[in-house]
């Protein structure tokens with residue numbers, strides 16, 4: 001194992017995420033290559049806790065990132081790591097009793113603590129969302145056309161007829177054949193891939209500047225998944241939209257992300273440019289996630305390729321987070337007492353350009 005982040009790479013004063021020179025503070029997606037400061041969505045030290053019978057469940061514990069126009073941020077982590085809650089919190093979509101701290105600005109305006117009315121204006125027109133399951137997100141008793149028309153008219157005052165022809169255009173844009181007749185179809189009459197495209201059309205109806213796709217392709221077969229990824233990439237190029245891809249599968253985002261943020265137990269454990277994250281991951285957890293990715297033409301199992309690339313065990317209980325590194329109980333190299341007692345801060349990876357990790361140590365050769 002090796003220590004991560006040499007003294008030269010450490011930021012003086014231990015500047016953390018969200019600071020001017022840290023990840024999420026201008027050196028986030030696109031930050032280091034000239035897009036710093038242009039983020040349309042900027043999240044700083046976001047924390048979310050739920051009241052439960054057993055006490056406060058600390059589900060998001062200080063997440064920071066930037067989403068510049070035209071760029072794609074991937075947020076990756078196992079089930080329960082807080083990916084969705086972190087998004088729902090900034091959109092005001094969690095129960096009113098939820099505690100949310102930190103900041104999330106859209107176009108410079110604060111979202112945390114904003115009134116429901118104002119947040120409703122941001123949802124759809126500012127930030128569009130596509131969720132995993134279109135059967136629960138689409139209304140089963142309304143035609144596809146009506147749902148797209150309503151989404152258009154929620155954000156623009158257009159007559160019904162004009163909205164209907166715009167709806168047909170949107171369905172064509174997302175690759176639905178014969179869009180005019182599909183307007184009269186009900187969601188159950190469409191295939192899973194087509195429903196997902198309708199969801200994207202609904203999300204695009206308000207012409208959002210940021211599109212958030214939360215496990216948007218998880219339920220789809222690989223071919224349809226590839227089509228949807230390609231579709232979003234194309235729409236992003238055409239519209240200059242920022243995109244946030246949320247997934248538990250690093251393989252999905254390998255070809256589309258500019259910047260990757262890996263979450264574990266509500267914290268960022270590693271983040272960086274896609275090239276650095278996929279080329280030289282240093283956090284044992286990221287390496288475990290990458291081990292779950294199939295390697296083409298390699299008949300060996302992940303464990304045979306690299307014994308560190310498996311993650312047995314479960315994430316910690318958010319009501320009783322460990323005092324030290326949250327990954328400690330599962331870490332294959334859990335190096336010393338320091339890991340058990342100190343939370344590793346997110347620090348620059350030695351030799352990296354746009355790459356940070358929250359681990360005291362990393363496997364040799366990482």
Ligand SMILES: Nc1ncnc2c1ncn2[C@@H]1O[C@H](COP(=O)(O)OP(=O)(O)OP(=O)(O)O)[C@@H](O)[C@H]1O
Nearest residue numbers: 050057059078079080081082083084085086095248
């Ligand atoms: N309303 C709630 N009250 C209490 N706990 C909640 C609530 N909503 C979510 N949680 C908990 O917050 C944690 C994070 O959930 P979240 O949905 O963000 O996970 P995720 O990373 O999106 O996982 P997945 O990949 O399964 O979608 C989970 O432990 C979940 O049980």
Ligand code: SF4
Nearest residue numbers: 325328331339359360
């Ligand atoms: S226990 Fe945590 S800090 Fe220690 S080596 Fe493992 S991941 Fe890094």
Ligand SMILES: [Mg+2]
Nearest residue numbers: 083084085214
């Ligand atoms: Mg989720």
